[in-house]
Amino acid sequence: MNKVLFVDDDDDLCRASVQSLSLAGFDVDCVQSAGEALGAIDAGFDGVVVSDIRMPGMDGLELLDRIVALDPDMPVILISGHVDVPTAMGALRCGAYDVLEKPYSAEQLVAAVERALERRQLVTENRRLRQTTTPDADDSPLFGHSPAMVQLRRTIAQVAPIGVDVLIQGETGTGKGLVAEMLHAASRRRGQLMTVDCGALPAGLVEAELFGSVADGLPGSRMPRTGRIEQASRGTLFLDDIDALGNGVQLGLQRVLEHREVTPIGATSARPVDLRVVSASSVDLEEAAREGKFRMSLFYRLNSVTLRLPPLRERREDIVPLFRRFVVQTSARLGIDPPALEARTFRHLEKHDWPGNVRELLRFAENFALGLDDSGPREPSLLEETDLKSRLEAFETELIEEALTAAAGDVSRACAALKLPRKTFYYRLQKLGVDLARFRS
Ligand SMILES: Nc1ncnc2c1ncn2[C@@H]1O[C@H](COP(=O)(O)OP(=O)(O)OP(=O)(O)O)[C@@H](O)[C@H]1O
Ligand SMILES: [Mg+2]
Known part of the structure; x- marks a missing residue:
């Protein structure tokens, strides 16, 4: 385990750093943008990401945010041209493992990567240990010895403790609800599992139900209500049959997922929410999105990890x-x-x-x-x-x-x-x- 993903739009710096790291025995890949970096890693990536802060398009700090959401234990080292104390502190608080200031020596870079990899190894080992003590098929509520079920139990044990959002796809009765419960039970989240049956929400009340509302001060009119999204904060928001949501609500939900805050109806300011979103659908959501029946951009927000439950046949x-x-x-x-x-x-x-x-x-x-x-x-x-x-x-x-x-x-x-x-x-x-x-x- 000695992988390094180097992210920098500066060709010369990239080449020099890749050379120093390769000479030190690391397996280095270099990409030129944050977008490419996100395409190259997943939650299981067992290496270190080293990224420049200033890059066109998505910058290093936003990349850090996205990586932390994917796997909070993945070490990210940020590189900056001028590290002032507030920037460095801010980056560390947001989950960066280290901040390097340009110009840095090859030794400094190698030492930082070595420390970060050591820490990554520890995290990976612990996860493996937890996995081997995962209840086996006979103890798990999700029963079955077929290769698909064995793999599914393994993936659930792997992704449940990470705060990553999960989309569950499968025909009716394949166990989507059960898997959502397992994901919450094995998460480290202390809040509740808030299940929203999107297909059964009363029409006209969907927004108020999800986003909540504040009283409008007029006699006999709107009552204040805490929305389901806010109630799910620090827990898991389970959006069952998510394909049933109308287009307007999908847009509202997309904003909640993007900014991790919710604005109740009639409120003037947004409230932060700490969410882990699990959604389920028995229709193929990607296909629905391609056919224009579901917002493609929301689909991409929901499916950091997709679990497919095969039909029994x-x-x-x-x-x-x-x-x-x-x-x-x-x-x-x-x-x-x-x-x-x-x-x-x-x-x-x-x-x-x-x-x-x-x-x-x-x-x-x-x-x-x-x-x-x-x-x-x-x-x-x-x-x-x-x-x-x-x-x-x-x-x-x-x-x-x-x-x-x-x-x-x-x-x-x-x-x-x-x-x-x-x-x-x-x-x-x-x-x-x-x-x-x-x-x-
Ligand atoms: N692999 C399994 N082992 C044991 N019980 C299971 C398994 N899969 C599903 N079940 C049980 O089967 C029933 C149906 O599962 P569940 O309600 O989770 O399906 P679903 O995919 O959510 O269906 P729907 O799309 O209709 O909501 C539940 O009682 C669940 O506990
Ligand atoms: Mg269900």
């Missing part, structure tokens, strides 16, 4: 384990034994497309636990079987399947429950055509 390996988990949870809540799985239930789990995703699967599992399985026609019941041998075999199959379900496919436990020797158990499985793999997640 694209991670079918999660279906049966999720179903099992939901059945066990529901049965435990109701104080009843989980019912035995039947072939028709499995068939439904395997064949159905689950357009309502995890929510639909959860409802199905709850109904199943309650004995209200409506997944298809029942196989002929035991009583309808004619000969004794078939009836006994059907009964035996049911008992074995029940034991395997309770043991989650663990043969030793199923054998113990049925008091059967292992060899006999395997023989009976083969004879009755019971597929062991079906019971293992």
Whole structure:
């Protein structure tokens, strides 16, 4: 880990500094503007940014602001032609790691970068440690062993503690609300999770609801109201179904995000807010923006990090384990034994497309636990079987399947429950055509 991103519009200075840093063994990249710098790094960038303060367009101080918003622990060293004390103090207060005055020697530059990298390494190591102690799939409320879910849990653990804004995209029922709750729970923010269901805000009251309002002093008229945005300060503002917001409100919201302050209706001055914005949408927001249905500039403010939740049909390996988990949870809540799985239930789990995703699967599992399985026609019941041998075999199959379900496919436990020797158990499985793999997640 020895990356340095050097940002300066002065060609000569860039070349000289890159040379000194490369000679000292750093892996240096040079860009000529703040915009390019922001394109070259993300929250996981494990290096140091060294930037000139005076640059055309976005200057070094604004770049610092944007980097701090991306990852407050990323070290930024600022370079200035004339460092007066107030500028230097201001930069340090805004989160700069160090300020270097021009002209500086190669040694000064290398020493500053070395110190900053050391600190970055420490932060990265700590994050890694926190990640390895992140609850694994079985403890996490977000369940599933598919690669997409494993990666999603990892990303949530990574971005939750950083104040970065997150956009969650996914079809209905894929877990967007759940992910928003997890992001807030694992953040270091002490305020509340303020959920705003943008699709359900009463028309005509949306602005007042979001931005708040001050009394207008006229008898019987407008009441003062603290807006949801202000209530979310120091916590997380969760804008659910954000695509439902009208164009005017989108513009107002964009200003709030840009300046991190809100002006209630009728107020003459803005109030600062400390926000972390998580938004969710089941329509593709980028596509909506391209089609002119959503403000492109707001989209770019919302999506510092985008989490995509795949539909259940694209991670079918999660279906049966999720179903099992939901059945066990529901049965435990109701104080009843989980019912035995039947072939028709499995068939439904395997064949159905689950357009309502995890929510639909959860409802199905709850109904199943309650004995209200409506997944298809029942196989002929035991009583309808004619000969004794078939009836006994059907009964035996049911008992074995029940034991395997309770043991989650663990043969030793199923054998113990049925008091059967292992060899006999395997023989009976083969004879009755019971597929062991079906019971293992
Ligand atoms: N991976 C998962 N593991 C466990 N439970 C899940 C998982 N994904 C979703 N759920 C549960 O499924 C239900 C639906 O999820 P959620 O409400 O978060 O979906 P959503 O994407 O917000 O849907 P909508 O777009 O309709 O608002 C919730 O009860 C949630 O707890
Ligand atoms: Mg939701």
